[in-house]
Amino acid sequence: MSTMVDLRAVTKRFGSFTAVNDVSLEIAEGEFLTLLGPSGCGKTTLLRLIAGFDTPTEGSVWIGGEDVTHLPPYRRPVNQVFQSYALFPHLTVAENVGFGLRMQHIDKTEAAARVTEALALVSLTGLDARKPHQLSGGQRQRVALARALVCRPKVLLLDEPLSALDAKLRRSMQLELKRLQRQLGITFVFVTHDQEEALTMSDRIAIVNGGRIEQLGTAHEIYHRPATRFAADFVGQANLLEAQLLLQDSECVRVAVTGGLELTLPLAAWPAGATVALIAMRPEKVHVSKSRSSTAFAPGAANIFQARIEEEIFQGATDHLILVTAAGTRLGVVVANESALGDIFHAGDLVYCGLHTDDLVVVKAE
Amino acid sequence: MSPAPVIPTDSRTPHWRAWLLLAPMVAWLVLFVVVPTAILLVYSFCERDEVGRVLFSFTLENYRRVADPVYLRIFLRSIGYAGLTTIICIVVGYPVAYCIGRAREDWRQRLLLLVMVPFWTSFLIRTYAWITILKQEGLLNGFVQQLSPTAKPFDLLYTPTAVVIGLVYAYLPFMILPIYGSVEKLDGALIEAAHDLGAGPLRVFSSVIIPLTMPGIAAGTLLVFVPAVGMFAITDLMGGARVPLIGNVIQNQFLQARDWPFGAALGAVFMGLFALTYWIMLKLGAHSEDSVA
Ligand SMILES: Nc1ncnc2c1ncn2[C@@H]1O[C@H](COP(=O)(O)OP(=O)(O)O)[C@@H](O)[C@H]1O
Ligand SMILES: [Mg+2]
Numbered sequence: 009m010s011t012m013v014d015l016r017a018v019t020k021r022f023g024s025f026t027a028v029n030d031v032s033l034e035i036a037e038g039e040f041l042t043l044l045g046p047s048g049c050g051k052t053t054l055l056r057l058i059a060g061f062d063t064p065t066e067g068s069v070w071i072g073g074e075d076v077t078h079l080p081p082y083r084r085p086v087n088q089v090f091q092s093y094a095l096f097p098h099l100t101v102a103e104n105v106g107f108g109l110r111m112q113h114i115d116k117t118e119a120a121a122r123v124t125e126a127l128a129l130v131s132l133t134g135l136d137a138r139k140p141h142q143l144s145g146g147q148r149q150r151v152a153l154a155r156a157l158v159c160r161p162k163v164l165l166l167d168e169p170l171s172a173l174d175a176k177l178r179r180s181m182q183l184e185l186k187r188l189q190r191q192l193g194i195t196f197v198f199v200t201h202d203q204e205e206a207l208t209m210s211d212r213i214a215i216v217n218g219g220r221i222e223q224l225g226t227a228h229e230i231y232h233r234p235a236t237r238f239a240a241d242f243v244g245q246a247n248l249l250e251a252q253l254l255l256q257d258s259e260c261v262r263v264a265v266t267g268g269l270e271l272t273l274p275l276a277a278w279p280a281g282a283t284v285a286l287i288a289m290r291p292e293k294v295h296v297s298k299s300r301s302s303t304a305f306a307p308g309a310a311n312i313f314q315a316r317i318e319e320e321i322f323q324g325a326t327d328h329l330i331l332v333t334a335a336g337t338r339l340g341v342v343v344a345n346e347s348a349l350g351d352i353f354h355a356g357d358l359v360y361c362g363l364h365t366d367d368l369v370v371v372k373a374e
Numbered sequence: 375m376s377p378a379p380v381i382p383t384d385s386r387t388p389h390w391r392a393w394l395l396l397a398p399m400v401a402w403l404v405l406f407v408v409v410p411t412a413i414l415l416v417y418s419f420c421e422r423d424e425v426g427r428v429l430f431s432f433t434l435e436n437y438r439r440v441a442d443p444v445y446l447r448i449f450l451r452s453i454g455y456a457g458l459t460t461i462i463c464i465v466v467g468y469p470v471a472y473c474i475g476r477a478r479e480d481w482r483q484r485l486l487l488l489v490m491v492p493f494w495t496s497f498l499i500r501t502y503a504w505i506t507i508l509k510q511e512g513l514l515n516g517f518v519q520q521l522s523p524t525a526k527p528f529d530l531l532y533t534p535t536a537v538v539i540g541l542v543y544a545y546l547p548f549m550i551l552p553i554y555g556s557v558e559k560l561d562g563a564l565i566e567a568a569h570d571l572g573a574g575p576l577r578v579f580s581s582v583i584i585p586l587t588m589p590g591i592a593a594g595t596l597l598v599f600v601p602a603v604g605m606f607a608i609t610d611l612m613g614g615a616r617v618p619l620i621g622n623v624i625q626n627q628f629l630q631a632r633d634w635p636f637g638a639a640l641g642a643v644f645m646g647l648f649a650l651t652y653w654i655m656l657k658l659g660a661h662s663e664d665s666v667a
Binding site: 059060061080081082086087088090092094095096097098107108110111112155156159 | 561563564566567568569570571572573574577581582585586
């Protein structure tokens with residue numbers, strides 16, 4: 009697949025403040041790429057550099073194999089769905105959606121047909137004559153989407169388009185956007201600060217922090233193999249543990265983590281030559297059981313240890329447990345509430361924990 | 375269907391204490407708007423004696439005299455001058471208001487202050503200043519002479535041009551301020567959205583910026599056009615009373631001709647026409663408000 013958007017060593021400074029710091033990023037044609045990061049990390053600025061509202065201080069921006077660094081936004085084959093939607097208040101829904109076509113001097117009958125088609129695509133048929141202020145938040149969002157899609161851009165930029173919607177609507181729009189993107193085959197660059205949203209929708213996720221891309225990978229890679237402390241912490245939940253090397257053989261290393269718990273992990277996962285490292289443990293990867301012999305322990309769970317439940321937080325489908333191991337290490341774990349017949353955990357219970365060696369990820373060598 | 379909620383009627387009728395709060399404003403309106411207008415209307419139906427005293431006897435004679443083509447012509451001329459003034463104010467004021475409205479936030483107040491600075495000195499002094507600029511041996515001619523000593527000095531003062539210059543100068547801030555107000559409210563994301571959808575700078579201006587700042591233009595037009603039609607001081611001072619406008623005629627009736635009833639009739643007609651214009655503007659404004667809200 010060919011590269012659609014190519015950021016080459018892009019830096020953007022506002023005065024002495026560096027909002028985007030030496031970012032290189034290749035986005036493939038037809039890809040759904042998400043820029044994920046906390047507020048103020050430079051996501052919007054990155055998007056504005058692709059759209060053409062800002063020009064990079066250093067580096068260049070390429071779209072469809074063409075250097076567009078100095079092209080104004082109205083000459084780029086890119087459209088954006090704005091965070092505030094930015095619908096024209098003086099125009100009707102149909103006029104809003106048709107605006108881009110009018111600017112391109114597209115024949116009136118063809119334009120009308122494309123507007124109707126675009127409105128149908130986002131399930132807004134029949135609302136043509138409304139003004140934006142007569143629409144609900146969700147409908148406005150769809151108009152903004154139709155207005156951008158009707159221009160048939162090579163790349164669609166979406167800046168936190170769902171953040172103003174309530175949780176339920178948001179959920180259904182996520183699926184709908186994903187469906188639309190597959191159906192149309194347009195490259196989507198989607199910005200969000202919501203990690204769940206990013207995991208649900210993206211082909212690849214770029215974790216942005218402090219104007220840099222910390223990690224780029226599929227949702228799977230990002231979740232299961234976080235590359236940095238920030239990535240591990242920002243996406244999902246993780247127990248971040250400082251690990252000290254105790255001993256190593258030809259296959260495994262044995263480490264002691266914060267609080268004293270000893271764990272085994274594959275030699276290959278351990279940074280060569282390091283004596284200390286930061287490791288991440290996902291809370292749902294720890295199997296918890298009341299009996300040592302329980303079948304709940306997956307084969308190969310080389311890390312088995314005892315812990316006491318300090319706190320139990322019921323969350324419906326899952327149970328959140330705060331454990332303290334015999335050695336004194338505190339861990340957060342999540343267990344499924346499978347059935348009323350399974351183990352029921354209470355604060356104070358003594359439990360056995362099993363953890364596969366491969367489920368420990370070194371995020372940083374020190 | 376849920377039953378309509380029962381609204382206690384008294385919750386909708388303001389309490390007498392609420393009216394009391396409004397009393398100062400009502401008193402102000404009665405004293406300075408209703409009473410003078412009533413006096414004007416009453417006078418317009420009266421006669422006058424030889425020495426100019428108002429006689430309270432009913433007549434329609436004054437209104438018949440207003441219909442005289444002479445006054446119609448003066449009235450149309452006034453509208454022409456005011457219209458030209460308004461157009462120039464829009465053309466000159468819009469870019470100024472736009473730049474201020476889109477300037478960095480900390481600069482806006484300072485720039486606005488510059489627009490208001492002229493108001494710190496008396497209107498008459500400022501008008502006399504223009505006279506010293508425009509008169510034959512004035513600053514403007516002196517400047518031209520410096521540049522090209524052979525040029526014939528021109529006579530601007532006491533011409534229609536001078537009147538229009540004076541009117542534009544006096545009313546420009548009243549155009550700039552309301553336009554500034556609507557430019558400042560304009561969401562920058564809309565301009566970016568238009569660019570994003572393929573509109574170059576000119577299309578953005580004509581398709582997005584102008585329509586969205588129309589309420590400001592309409593308000594400015596009202597604030598400039600209405601007083602400009604009735605202005606008499608500038609026409610007197612800078613036009614040398616050679617181009618009498620309706621304001622001068624009315625002023626004359628009261629001060630020189632001492633025909634108060636006729637002056638009142640002219641004023642009443644004048645006011646009626648403005649009420650009409652205003653009403654039409656409101657209708658249009660309400661329409662565009664509906665689309666902008
Ligand atoms: N025009 C600007 N002038 C100065 N600083 C800016 C400008 N635009 C953005 N910034 C700064 O750059 C940083 C990144 O902003 P932004 O890209 O909007 O972050 P995000 O979208 O990830 O929340 C922020 O600290 C913001 O204050
Ligand atoms: Mg942002």
